[in-house]
Amino acid sequence: MTAETPRRQPTLDEVAERAGVSRSAASRVINKAPHVSRATREAVEKAIQDMGYRPNRAARALATQQTGIVALAVSHDDPELFADPFFAQVIAGVSTALEDTDFHLLLCLASSDRGRSRLTNLLHARGVDGVMLMALREDDPLTDIVSKAGLPAVHGGRPFGFEPSWYVDSDNVGGARLATEHLVGIGRTRIVTITGQLRTRVGEDRYRGYREAMVMSGLTPHGMAEADFTEAGGAAAMRTLLDRHPALDAVFAASDNMAAGALRVLNELGRSVPADVAVVGFDDLGIAELTEPPLTTVHQSIQALGTEMTRTLLGLIAGQERTSIILPTHLVRRGSA
């Protein structure tokens, strides 16, 4: 590494002096405030150029009471769970939305108690201007921590049993309805569903969408089994469903992972998909294209979730009025239905 200037960064005072104006004048040109003559502006701009000046963030934060940083707080039990492409997508979405602003992203993995206390501290110490949080579990402590902090906050997804002031969520009910209607549309009538945890909002919503669609199509829900959004859970649920409803001809699985598990079991048991039983999943996060057969599924855009959360948060920070957002979903037809 070449020996780079370890010298102090220039300060606003030095810039002002070099430009031959007062510090306030220099500050005004930097902040594009009014009441600056052309001559002053140009002199200051030149000095800034020459000296390579950048306003010190800490000083500015102290003076303006704004840090220019937003936090993304993620609650996850299992450290592995973070490897889920889901989070990568959220982060990608957030980053995209942040890219043409002056805000930066602080990533807070608040799983352990220690992590949560760090987050609490950060918020109360006004280390960030706002928070986006992914609090997926029921009674997630994050929800409380964040609401107590008195900072702008937007939820990704909705917590179970409580409606945050601001959230961005996929249209889970609508998506599940779409999936079910598709199965009805291709002539299936003995449609069962594998749900996620019903004590999560997303699990509940997707189950509701299924029921609504069944009822509206004049069918009665044919059977359900609660699983946990995982491949293994989906496989187990599929087994019990086949056991209880041997005549089933379609299954709506509330996640692609569970659908993959279901497919595996169906394949093992010699039920051909989609001929004997049609399968529709939910998420469309990569795995759907790799199953055998490829999975017909409901697509939700997690990146969009990320960017919309960010936009909403930045709006709130700027003091604008904002409302929560439900993102549309749509069906992607592949081989399984």
Next chain:
Amino acid sequence: MTAETPRRQPTLDEVAERAGVSRSAASRVINKAPHVSRATREAVEKAIQDMGYRPNRAARALATQQTGIVALAVSHDDPELFADPFFAQVIAGVSTALEDTDFHLLLCLASSDRGRSRLTNLLHARGVDGVMLMALREDDPLTDIVSKAGLPAVHGGRPFGFEPSWYVDSDNVGGARLATEHLVGIGRTRIVTITGQLRTRVGEDRYRGYREAMVMSGLTPHGMAEADFTEAGGAAAMRTLLDRHPALDAVFAASDNMAAGALRVLNELGRSVPADVAVVGFDDLGIAELTEPPLTTVHQSIQALGTEMTRTLLGLIAGQERTSIILPTHLVRRGSA
């Protein structure tokens, strides 16, 4: 959301007043500085408790010239590439190491010009105390940006053709040697290799490990094809290798993705693995367990890479002496060799 105190956070002055001491005294107890009487300390601690005081981060940063934030700068062309479990692992490792410190993690995706200029600004504006960077491409601009900033920095992996002052890297040469030796050990002699880009350090190193092991075993490198670490690239390379060296009996692929591609081609062409040709990969990042047959591969711990980068960086920030680190790798035997 319940209406939470939108009231200002208490300041140190208020704490001091309530405790009946001076601001400096209060500051001392907070920072566990010496020369504080028991009575003073207890009074201040009580006031802090009562008022729920937290030192304001911006103010402290301004006074101490330390932000308590470290950046992880990632250079990626393709936004999708970020979905690579690789990054999730790095982040998980970094977070773990950060968990019992008072530092927070700022995530900087510096792909576009805009992203890079944001990073440059952040560094020069002293928005963070140090940087970890994953600059994987040759001549990655990140390397330059960061070195010019005059901030503690540690590289994850080594850039091509330049040895940073501080880095943490997997033992790619050693790992490749391990893989190749294993193939030799099971009696293979016509061993070919599929390399990553040879204009990246990791590509070069793994190729070198292969050659060294071959030579040391008294064999002559049997053939090589350069690919790009992807599944498709691996498949293409496998085809050309089979074409040029029909008698090959083993292949060392410098990544699991490429190995997966190679396996696919071998399966398609009816060469049985490992009977006809043995395959060893490198990385052990999940996919290795899912191939058919499961992949024998060289394991590297990306989480460890993350935690070691973090520890090194924090050490540098604290002014300690530090040296670069090469992390060990080991062979994981599965079905393919």
Next chain:
DNA sequence: TACAAGACTGGAAGCGCTTCCAGCCTTTAT
């Protein structure tokens, strides 16, 4: 009993920036 050596303490000076304000200088309208 006196005195040096420490242990505490609070005042004050920053850290680098924004922003209010009073004063000055131009304009423009009278």
Next chain:
DNA sequence: ATAAAGGCTGGAAGCGCTTCCAGTCTTGTA
């Protein structure tokens, strides 16, 4: 020509914290 209405300007007061320093109050020792 003159007064009112601005546009510009720099001084100064913060933002909330750390830290140096010169004092004050204890101690222990001679």
